[in-house]
Amino acid sequence: MSRRPPRGEYIETDTGNKVARKATLVGTQNIMLGGKTVIMPDVMIRGDLIRTIQPSSQSTGGAPPSTTAVSIGRYCFLSRGCCLRPPGRLYKGVFTYMTLRIGDHVFVGPGSVVQAASIGSHVHIGAKVSVGELAIIKDYVRILDGTVVPPNMVIPSFSIVAGQPARLIGEVPEGGHEAFELRNLYKTVGNNPQPAPS
Amino acid sequence: MAPPTNKAVAAPRWSHTPTTPLLLWLGVSLPLVAWDTGYMLMRPHTMPGGSLHWPLWVPYALYGEVDHLYGFKQWHLKNSFAAAQSLMNLVESLMYLGYLALWYSYGKPAAPGGRKAVGGRVGAIAALLGFSAAVMTVSKTVLYYSSTIARPSDANSPTSTEPDEDDRTFDPRAPRSNFSLYPLEYLLYCEDCHQIRCPRCVTEEIVTYYCPNCLFEVPSSNLKSEGNRCFQCPICIGPLAVTSVETKPDPGLLAAPDSASPHSGPYALTCSYCNWSSTEVGIKFEKPNSIHAQLAKLRNGGETRLTAKEQKERRKDPSYRPQAAAQGELGEAEALDLETQFANLKLLYQKQLADPNAADNGLAALGDLGFSSPTSLSRIMSIYTGGSLQDKKPKSRVGAMREALEANEGLQLADLDESAAIAQLQDEGLDGTASTSQLADQPPNIGEVHLHGSDRFISELRPIPYLLRTKRSKRCPVCRHIISKPEAKVQTTRFRIRLVAGSYIPSIAIRPLSLSSGSSASGAAVPGALLEPLKPTHFLLTFKNPIFETIKVTLGAPAKTPGRFASKVTVLCPDFEIDANTDVWDEALKEGGERDRERERRRRKGEEGSGGGSNNNHNQLEVGKIWERGRNWVSIVVEVVPASLTVEHGEGPLREDEDVLEIPMFVRVEWEAETGGEDVGTAPSKDKEAREKRELAYWCVLGLGRIRQ
Ligand SMILES: [Zn+2]
Ligand SMILES: [Zn+2]
Ligand SMILES: [Zn+2]
Ligand SMILES: [Zn+2]
Secondary structure (H helix, E strand, O other), X not given: OXXXXXXXXXXXXXXXXXXXXXXXXXXXXXXXXXXXXXXXXXXXXXXXXXXXXXOOOOOOOOOOOOOOOEEEEEOOEEOOOXXXXXXXXXXXXXXXXXXXXXXXXXXXXXXXXXOOOEEOOXXXXXXXOEEOOOOEEOOOEEEOOOOEEOOOOEEOOOEEEEOOOOEEEEEOOHHHOHHHOOHHHHHOOOOXXXXXXX | OXXXXXXOOOOOOOEEOOOHHHXXXXXXXXXXXXXXXXXXXXXXXXXXXXXXXXXXXXXXXHHHHHOOOOOHHHHHOOOOHHXXXXXXXXXXXXXXXXXXXXXXXXXEEXXXXXXXXXXXXXXXXXXXXXXXXHHHHHHHHHHHHHXXXXXXXXXXXXXXXXXXXXXXXXXXXXXXXXXXXXXXXXXXEEOOOOEEEOOOOOEEEEEEEEOOOOOOEEOHHHOOOOOOOOEEOOOOOOEEEEEEOOOOOOHHHOOOOOOOOOOOOOEEEEEOXXXXXXXXXXXXXXXXXXXXXXXXXXXXXXXXXXXXXXXXXXXXXXXXXXXXXXXXXXXXXXXXXXXXXXXHHHHHHHHHHXXXXXXXXXXXXXXXXXXXXXXXXXXXXXXXXXXXXXXXOOOOOOOOOOOOOOHHHOOOOOOOOOHHHHHHHHHHOHHHEOOHHHHHHOOOOOOOOOOXXXXXXXXXXXXXEOOOEEEEEEEOOOOOXXXXXXXXXXXXXXXXXXXXXXXXXXXEEEEEOOOOOOOOOXXXXXXXXXXXXXXXXXXXXXXXXXXXXXXXXXXXXXXXXXXXXXXXXXXXXXXXXEOOOOOHHHHHHOHHHHHHHHHHXXXXXXXXXXXXXXXXXXXXXXXXXXOEEOOOEEEEEEEEEOOOOOOOOOOOOOOOOOOEEEXXXXXXXXXXXXXXXXXXXXXXXXXXXXEEEEEEEEEEEEEEEEEOO
């Protein structure tokens, strides 16, 4: 990807993604990065688990089948040792994987496993969290460390959840929206990181 | 009032004449009082901006600024004291007028050309009237001043009831502090009152109800009538999905409820987290939709039960009634579920209310105690049934009521035979019993037999309908303006109004400061490390200005933190200015010049510190100097000497969180703002460039960490 002569710890792409050389990205052609996303070392993204059945069987002669396994928006931050894995389900009696969609400004804490169907924008997932298969997490959600989000669970916007299984423990206050912004965090990692502004 | 001055020589009778000073005083004071009373009683029209303000009451605009009892502040607080005063003024003035009128119309000149004097009965009345009015004047004035003095000089927070509240050092450890401290994100700001508003004082209004599981918006008219469509696991509160019972696939890969698979036959609710299934309590559904309606008809074990609606219909059915009564007389009545029992009892009491003479079985003495009397019962019933049973005609005789005797009247014998439960407990052990939180989550009135002995075991728990969530708007408690309002649609996260305190008051960031000049005097600078007792430590406080005006910040912190273990606190620079938060675009355009400016600032800062730039650490720990400044932020240093946590002999042990070092800090922010048109507190100025001084002061608490024990 990068043609820069000095080999830094990160590969920095034209769209501003910073991908650690020690991250494991399987099936990179099926992984979409929106730009300015940080992927730290020891992160695993399973792009190889693609959809085997297309949802609309009628439009056989239409567009080429989408093979996106994981789609990530802008300014996402995948911490060390987390894993993104597309969820699987039975569709008309046959097993298939589904696309894992992630919005903008999504933080995934270290050691967390995400198998959600979709994650909105401005979501903070703490450390050692498990997001079960086909869970749907809306915008402005904070998932505290160690939470287990059960499969199929829907977490509405402005929720703070914790526990095993995840339970609503509070609401994101009106003044807490800006804390989800990851622009400053993006600058603190990379081959020439800048210190966090005070 | 005034002693009789002029006695008629001819008449031996007593008479009274007002003195000249008195007449002068009344001549001046009566119009004044009328003016003042008119202002007070006709507020807000006479206040600045009101229709009657000009020209008569213009001077009050100034006076209202000085004496808040007259100004908008108290008007907004609905302070009725001043208005009551004015009412008394009115009475008093009328008394004076009466006194003058009596003297004028009844008085006769005692001497030719002399002043009128009133005598006899009328004179006595006039003197009494005048004297009473004078007493009123004195007492009212004294009362007014004492009330003004007892008030805090400037009631900054309208909620503070104790006059000293603002003057005392805020104690973060006081039990009440838990209720008045919030992180900055939780605070809102009222632009009309220029005050911070916390979650505890705002008034909330529900904008939208929705189900947190399917995000379906529930119209408020359907809230009671329609049950929720989504359910939670009674064991683990995970979401329940509808699955087909027959072709149950691998439980780890449950089909989503909307799967249009050709499954048929009975369905069950299954938990994807703990694999609980409603088949465990014997509940299966015929259809995969309208689960709530189906569940309402099902008892645990799969027996059907009548819903409230069907019961109502059944009660209306005349052919059913005698039959049910006959069944009741057969002795062993069927176990009633809660709704049926309630309906039966209601019917019984209603019947007795309609005919108060029907039952009088000698319990009338108890009627005085409040229960078993029809009136108190109808009152209680109206609380629960929404007033439909309100007994409107007054009862002359309060009789006692008969209680239910049969099942069809609502009698439910308690089942005291617990042997089955004991056997089950022996069988399943404690693990088989439901926890308190599981029981608390159980929906009420779900149609089981009765509370006696039920719902003690996990095997009896039923699916929990999801509690709905809401979107709420928030109002300022004082001026009733909306300070936060989300868009009504469930799926959007936008707000129409969102006045958060963070965009009005400076944020404070705390960072340990390491003075890496080799001196061992400074403590550990690792974030999260324990603070060494009795070792001076420095912290960098960075204040960030969110508003577009330069602000002046004044800090006040106690020299010693409150509590048993007092740490010493020194704010090295308690007084500074922060530059305005200029537009982000300005900053972006000046991106190139930013570095130069920064360098320039650093140089200036270096000059401010009395020495050169190389050895700046020692220079800047000077009192009265800021540490660093940026576009809209300023860093200052706070020196802390943490207390030693050694507990003296005879004192109690260290309490929970007593090792946490927290500094209460009084922050006072001053700035000049443009006078907005809506700011009614100031006199209407034609000059648009007019600037207004604003001030905001509040206590906050800075947590610095734990002290090593
Ligand atoms: Zn409050
Ligand atoms: Zn729902
Ligand atoms: Zn469960
Ligand atoms: Zn207000």
